Amino acid sequence: MKKYIIICSLVASVMSCDDVLNKIPQTDISTDNFWKTESDFKMAANALYNSMENNHGETLDLQSDDYYGRSVNEVSAGTLVASNTDKVWTDAYVAIRKANDIIENAETSEVEVAIKERYAAEARFFRAYQYHELVKRFGNIPLITRTLDMSSPELYEGSAPRNLVIDQIIEDLQWASEKLPKKQALTVVDEGRITRGTALALLSRVTLYEGTRRKYHNQGDFQELLRLAKSAANTVISEGEFSLCPDFLGIFKEVNEGNEETILRTFYKETISSGSAPRTRGLVVEANMAPTKNLADAFLCIDGLPIEYSPLFEGYGNISTEFKNRDPRMAQTIWEPLTAFENNAPLIPELFRARTGYWPKKPGDVTALEKTFVYVDYILMRYAEVLLNYAEATYELEGSISDADLNLSINKLRERVGMKQLTNAFISEQKAKGYAMDMLDEIRRERRVELAGEGYRYDDIIRWKIAEDVLPKEIKGTKFQQNYYENVVPGKDVQVDKDGFIIVEKSDTRTFDPAKNYLFPLPLRELSLNDKLDQNLGWD
Numbered sequence: 185m186k187k188y189i190i191i192c193s194l195v196a197s198v199m200s201c202d203d204v205l206n207k208i209p210q211t212d213i214s215t216d217n218f219w220k221t222e223s224d225f226k227m228a229a230n231a232l233y234n235s236m237e238n239n240h241g242e243t244l245d246l247q248s249d250d251y252y253g254r255s256v257n258e259v260s261a262g263t264l265v266a267s268n269t270d271k272v273w274t275d276a277y278v279a280i281r282k283a284n285d286i287i288e289n290a291e292t293s294e295v296e297v298a299i300k301e302r303y304a305a306e307a308r309f310f311r312a313y314q315y316h317e318l319v320k321r322f323g324n325i326p327l328i329t330r331t332l333d334m335s336s337p338e339l340y341e342g343s344a345p346r347n348l349v350i351d352q353i354i355e356d357l358q359w360a361s362e363k364l365p366k367k368q369a370l371t372v373v374d375e376g377r378i379t380r381g382t383a384l385a386l387l388s389r390v391t392l393y394e395g396t397r398r399k400y401h402n403q404g405d406f407q408e409l410l411r412l413a414k415s416a417a418n419t420v421i422s423e424g425e426f427s428l429c430p431d432f433l434g435i436f437k438e439v440n441e442g443n444e445e446t447i448l449r450t451f452y453k454e455t456i457s458s459g460s461a462p463r464t465r466g467l468v469v470e471a472n473m474a475p476t477k478n479l480a481d482a483f484l485c486i487d488g489l490p491i492e493y494s495p496l497f498e499g500y501g502n503i504s505t506e507f508k509n510r511d512p513r514m515a516q517t518i519w520e521p522l523t524a525f526e527n528n529a530p531l532i533p534e535l536f537r538a539r540t541g542y543w544p545k546k547p548g549d550v551t552a553l554e555k556t557f558v559y560v561d562y563i564l565m566r567y568a569e570v571l572l573n574y575a576e577a578t579y580e581l582e583g584s585i586s587d588a589d590l591n592l593s594i595n596k597l598r599e600r601v602g603m604k605q606l607t608n609a610f611i612s613e614q615k616a617k618g619y620a621m622d623m624l625d626e627i628r629r630e631r632r633v634e635l636a637g638e639g640y641r642y643d644d645i646i647r648w649k650i651a652e653d654v655l656p657k658e659i660k661g662t663k664f665q666q667n668y669y670e671n672v673v674p675g676k677d678v679q680v681d682k683d684g685f686i687i688v689e690k691s692d693t694r695t696f697d698p699a700k701n702y703l704f705p706l707p708l709r710e711l712s713l714n715d716k717l718d719q720n721l722g723w724d
Contacts, residue, residue: 222303273318306360326717381420388570392410394409411577486510506663535686
């Protein structure tokens, strides 16, 4: 019984939860009657595309200091307790089991080599994707690279060291990048499938994450990882598979699905989805992810200066004053009050839903205000991230970044929205004035505002080792304007600080233990079933 439970949890059957594969009876999927054609491999690989849903941005953003939901988030507040199961753990190992099955059968199948290698490359990509999700969350984890049966000794082995898992991820992604086609070579029917550029983009993400985590957590050599991150991002840039969409907000509209900037996405289609895309309606219509003052204050003024230094910042005189003369991405990420909203009425954020007083706009599809059902794809990776990865890896590796590299990366993002270019001379000028600005902070700020709401902030504050600084702080919203909320009573219906800013969560209810909270606890069920697994520090 014990072995059976472990297999169900850690390495669940390839047929267990995928509708496509379940069209064939489980007992019939074997080397005797499957893995005989390209269609077989493609069908098996299709099952992996839905496996990425264990990392949707809403969950991660609510764990950060940039967004707040309707209630306290136990990760953000530091109140999480170890649980019996963990969905990320379970879903990831189910997907890894499926990927391993494809990889193994590609080695023995008589299908044409180029064909089976392509789908093995897709499987390696998804295996790498899932292992990165696991290692970010748990650190040391079981490393399974083959399909297991009831007698497999791996069922009772302990976790592999984090660095070995990362080595496997890098190997998988490098191999996959050599076998996958470029986006331009895809046929119409294969639109949205994994390409060479997708694998390299993920490689840049993984190695930047692990390189900076090692650097700031003092966990060993990081230079080679950062070199890989810079090189992978540079290859994506130079090969030109992807490019920036001219319309920043348009990236996230259903009408623009499959645009030139999208690298990886989860599909939502009316004919195959059980409901509309959850991010779109829940974000734009229900405000289930309300931006915080922390995020709003991060957007620069159009002169390239932070609000505390810029003479262009107009303060908080009324409900929309703070949006004036700001980075255009602010009003594209946070719905500017008093601008047209539902039925073209001016928006006055409803505080019962948008608890912070800031109403979210991007990355939802704003057409959700006009349509009941929207099936916009869920973007998991886009070209802007690659440009940001390149800039950050360059600076972290070399301690500086040239204007040429800034023009290759960050300034392309600023040019798209009409923001002032970032240069070394500009930073030097501000330092000479006594302003607390430096290049690394601005590179990080650019990442924060460009990718806001897309699920990056929590991972970033973890790898930079600043979660212990930012998460225990008070979570605030906009400045409360009584004249727009005549029936709302401060101190009763809404809490405000001495300066009039909404408080949604006080600092004395928030905590972060740096010895514990940089990793999640392993699921208790897994520990009870395998005594070779060790619980992460502080979670016993």
